Amino acid sequence: MRFWCSTLEDPWSWSFRAYPGVWLATLLLVVPYLICQFRTQGQELGHKKKLIQFLLGSLAFWVASDWPLGLLGASYLAFAHMIQFMLYTLIAAPLMLLGTPEWMARRILRRIRLHGLSCTLSKPVIAGSIFNLMLILTHSPWAVDTLRSSQFGSFAMDVLWLLCGLLVWLPIISPLPEHRMSSYPGKIVYLFLAMGVVPAIPAGFLTFASFPLYATYELAPRVHNIGATTDQQMAGLIMKLGGIPIIWGSIVVIMMRWSEQNGKDEINTDSYDPQLRVESDQ
Amino acid sequence: MRRPVYFTRSHSGGVAQLVERFGRIEEARGSIPLTSTHNSCFRHLLSKATQKWHFLAILVVLSLLLVSCESQKNKQKFEGLEIGSPSALPELELTDTNGKAFNLKADTLGMVRLVYFGFTECPDICPIHLAQLRDVLELPQSPDNVVVLFITVDPERDTPQVLRSYLDQFDSEFIGLSGKKVEVEAAQLAFGALVAAPQYPTEGKYTYGHDGRVFAFAPDDMGYTQYPHPTRQTSWAHDLPLLAQYRKTKS
Numbered sequence: 001m002r003f004w005c006s007t008l009e010d011p012w013s014w015s016f017r018a019y020p021g022v023w024l025a026t027l028l029l030v031v032p033y034l035i036c037q038f039r040t041q042g043q044e045l046g047h048k049k050k051l052i053q054f055l056l057g058s059l060a061f062w063v064a065s066d067w068p069l070g071l072l073g074a075s076y077l078a079f080a081h082m083i084q085f086m087l088y089t090l091i092a093a094p095l096m097l098l099g100t101p102e103w104m105a106r107r108i109l110r111r112i113r114l115h116g117l118s119c120t121l122s123k124p125v126i127a128g129s130i131f132n133l134m135l136i137l138t139h140s141p142w143a144v145d146t147l148r149s150s151q152f153g154s155f156a157m158d159v160l161w162l163l164c165g166l167l168v169w170l171p172i173i174s175p176l177p178e179h180r181m182s183s184y185p186g187k188i189v190y191l192f193l194a195m196g197v198v199p200a201i202p203a204g205f206l207t208f209a210s211f212p213l214y215a216t217y218e219l220a221p222r223v224h225n226i227g228a229t230t231d232q233q234m235a236g237l238i239m240k241l242g243g244i245p246i247i248w249g250s251i252v253v254i255m256m257r258w259s260e261q262n263g264k265d266e267i268n269t270d271s272y273d274p275q276l277r278v279e280s281d282q
Numbered sequence: 283m284r285r286p287v288y289f290t291r292s293h294s295g296g297v298a299q300l301v302e303r304f305g306r307i308e309e310a311r312g313s314i315p316l317t318s319t320h321n322s323c324f325r326h327l328l329s330k331a332t333q334k335w336h337f338l339a340i341l342v343v344l345s346l347l348l349v350s351c352e353s354q355k356n357k358q359k360f361e362g363l364e365i366g367s368p369s370a371l372p373e374l375e376l377t378d379t380n381g382k383a384f385n386l387k388a389d390t391l392g393m394v395r396l397v398y399f400g401f402t403e404c405p406d407i408c409p410i411h412l413a414q415l416r417d418v419l420e421l422p423q424s425p426d427n428v429v430v431l432f433i434t435v436d437p438e439r440d441t442p443q444v445l446r447s448y449l450d451q452f453d454s455e456f457i458g459l460s461g462k463k464v465e466v467e468a469a470q471l472a473f474g475a476l477v478a479a480p481q482y483p484t485e486g487k488y489t490y491g492h493d494g495r496v497f498a499f500a501p502d503d504m505g506y507t508q509y510p511h512p513t514r515q516t517s518w519a520h521d522l523p524l525l526a527q528y529r530k531t532k533s
Binding site: 219229 | 405406417421452512516
């Protein structure tokens with residue numbers, strides 16, 4: 001039995017494999033959260049919504065890490081590896097952030113004494129740079145072939161993806177207001193630049209390379225006879241297009257909130273316009 | 283007034299007295315104080331310089347070694363396993379998937395032959411090699427005159443139909459060859475391959491331990507290189523055009 005999904009030389013089969021490390025990690029995320037939430041049940045607005053969001057985020061983490069997707073991504077298919085990356089950074093991480101109440105985030109950061117560091121790292125330029133640096137490093141052939149070959153390396157890569165996913169979403173949806181950007185246009189620009197532009201570079205390499213870049217997936221036993229080059233091209237397309245619905249969806253939501261805010265501001269200014277009052281009095 | 287003591291290592295005994303006495307003379311001459319500091323400093327500098335030279339010399343030697351290694355590497359033409367003395371393509375006749383006799387040499391004249399011994403039930407190496415070759419041969423830069431010859435080591439289960447449908451999963455141009463068990467074993471020996479042996483895992487379905495190399499023969503019928511498992515596509519793509527050129531240079 002293995003602790004975490006890593007490269008295997010056996011041919012792929014749909015027979016179940018247990019990875020207790022993945023279950024343990026998921027439980028370590030969910031159980032403390034549930035205990036904290038049930039202790040303060042009913043004391044906060046939107047309690048149930050947050051609970052569902054966090055559980056969905058944890059579910060995404062579990063699906064991305066465990067058999068079959070975890071094993072396919074660690075050993076057999078580059079496109080499964082890319083789906084994992086998308087799940088960690090674009091689904092699990094934002095849902096976990098949305099599901100974390102402010103008091104819980106404050107308590108955790110106070111306990112581990114990382115509030116100051118989290119404030120520094122959540123600055124848009126820093127968060128975006130770290131995320132993109134991680135993205136390029138963890139998708140380099142050297143990193144993939146080295147880290148995926150061992151359970152610890154594979155675990156480290158998955159955890160890094162999740163942490164960087166949390167980091168990149170902090171300026172947008174952090175539970176702590178001091179982490180969030182205040183300007184709506186700033187949020188839109190940040191989302192586009194941090195998550196929409198740089199991933200297109202490795203995605204382009206993957207899609208248009210003549211040869212498979214990752215030895216791990218090139219020399220793995222074939223899954224349903226999918227060729228290594230086709231697999232890599234699919235990985236590139238997922239990287240390039242897979243994030244579009246989430247990123248642009250988020251941008252649309254931000255724009256709607258911005259327009260709502262503008263509307264409210266206009267109503268407020270209108271109602272306090274002294275000239276209008278005079279006109280209405282007459 | 284007490285004269286300065288220049289020789290600082292030993293203040294006691296005759297040496298110190300002598301130094302004190304001659305210190306005046308030296309001072310009067312205007313020369314440097316009589317101490318061993320200068321000498322030791324010089325020696326120190328000298329030894330440092332020597333060390334530097336040694337270090338530089340070692341660096342130069344290492345660089346030369348590296349350069350020579352690199353040039354040795356450059357001498358290696360193929361990325362596959364180069365054979366010191368190229369071997370000739372064995373003269374063999376087996377049966378193809380249409381049930382017709384197939385002569386390895388006569389029926390593939392002017393082609394790069396990639397000969398591989400495997401079996402259709404192989405779970406790992408065979409499908410990887412064949413998929414790699416399919417992908418490489420689809421590349422526009424790959425030469426046209428390349429033929430893949432898949433010789434089964436399991437003629438009992440790999441009937442012509444089974445062999446054909448298996449190879450069609452990869453490329454319908456791949457040629458499947460079979461024969462009697464004795465003929466297949468003789469073919470393996472002729473190529474210098476390890477003779478495949480059946481292995482019986484606990485599930486009861488037997489498999490074969492077989493040679494994982496692809497034996498490559500240029501159009502001049504000579505085998506210059508072999509490709510073990512795993513071989514990356516970049517290596518194939520590098521070597522196949524080189525192998526294909528042998529026809530022109532030799533003929």
